[in-house]
Structure formats: structure tokens, C-alpha cells
Amino acid sequence: MEPEEIRRRVAEIEWYHTIDLGHGIVTPGVDPSPSRLSRLGFPADLSGKTVLDIGAWDGFFSFELERRDAARVLAVDSFSWNGPGWGSKAGFELAREVLGSKVEDREIEVLDLSPDEVGVFDVVVFAGVLYHLREPLLALEHVASVTGELLVVETHVDLLGTHQPAMAFYPGVELNRDPTNWWAPNPDALAAMLRDVGFRHVVTVHPPYRWPLRVARAAKWKVRRGDPFLRGIQHGRITVHATR
């Protein structure tokens, strides 16, 4: 496809991910995707591995995992591809075409994932999805059922500083003004849930930012959006790697 044609088609799409399509063309996503990569701790070399990217949306992580030589990558999503939100599958499809990618796709809900439906994958990526689900423990059970070796979980966490496993519930639009956000565990609860669904080893590869940075971020959102400052201090993001 000619660069002019790529630019024209990119401009027709509302992007979530920021994907470098070559020719100096980068998709104008709301998500600073490349800057998140180092926090996920993906293995540098995935030769011979099968990979499942759950909640792939525009596919930034799927294409990156393919670039790391995965033998097969399956991108799955539902809400942002065919649901009531502002997302669509058009970005994924255009990026796959332009990148000449062989990433496969399947529209399926997290709670419908099972070995019978999609098979079992060596590496499973579950980034930015857990807090969107109404049944997080049940979701992790389904995710665990399709994970062969390594599960990478990246998620919003809350109640940082509390010293027992706990989950925050977000009625309405309490978290980020987004009605699709429901629950966030604290790190202890996330680890406990992952153990409950069969992972014996849960390693934090990127912990939530420490409190001085959290204070600064909470102050920023208090000023910009009027978000409650003291709740904001308890918010963060975490990446864990879970293995059996």
C-alpha cells in the first residue's frame, strides 16, 4: 500500500494504540503504547512459542509479540471490536495489513475462553482488561485455563497501602469516568487470585509507582478532573508474571 493511501486510511480510524506503521506513519492512539512496553517484561525471544493476546484492540502488543518471533499469535477481543464502546476492529485490520502481519484474530469474550474454544498457549498476555470485567476471579479462571507456561497480567490496582487482600469496586463511572471499569484488586489480592486459579509462582515485574509519584499524579487529576485526591493516591498499575 502506498504511504498516501496508508495515511488516508489511518485518518479514518479512531485509534487506541500508537503503532509505528513505517514510512514515518504512527497511528494517533490515545494510549502511549510504546512507552508501556518495558513495563510488561515480555521475553525478548519468543521463538517457537504460541501467544494469546486477550483484549488486543488495535493489536500493538500482538504485533510486538510477533516481532519477537512467536510461532503463532492469536489476538482476541470483543468489546472494542464489536461492542457499544467507541472502539472498532478497523485499526487492528489496517495495522495487520500494512505490517504484513500473520497475527490471527478471533472475536470472543473473556468468559468464553477455554481450551476447547481457542486451545492452550505458551504465553498469554492479559493487559489492561481485568478491571473492565464484572467477574474478575471467574475471568482469571478462564485465562488460566488457556495458559500453558506464562501469564502476563498488567492491570490497574487500588487500595495500595492496605495490608490484606482487597478489591475496590467502582459503581457508575467512579474510575476514570469510564462505566466499563468495575473492580481493581490490590497487589496482594491479585497474587492471591492468581494462586487460587492455579499459578504457584507470581512475580511482580513492574510494581506500582511509589507514593511520592502517586501523590503527584493524584494532585494532577484532582486539578484537571476534580478526582478525589486521597483515593487517587491509592491507585496504580502493576505487571505480574504468573507461572505454575
Ligand SMILES: C[S@@+](CC[C@H](N)C(=O)[O-])C[C@H]1O[C@@H](n2cnc3c(N)ncnc32)[C@H](O)[C@@H]1O
Ligand atoms: C484498556 S483496553 C486494553 C487494550 C490492550 N490490551 C492494552 O493493554 O493496550 C481494554 C480492553 O479490554 C477489552 N474488554 C474485554 N471485555 C471488556 C468489557 N466487558 N468492557 C470493556 N472492555 C473490555 C476491550 O475490548 C479492550 O480491548
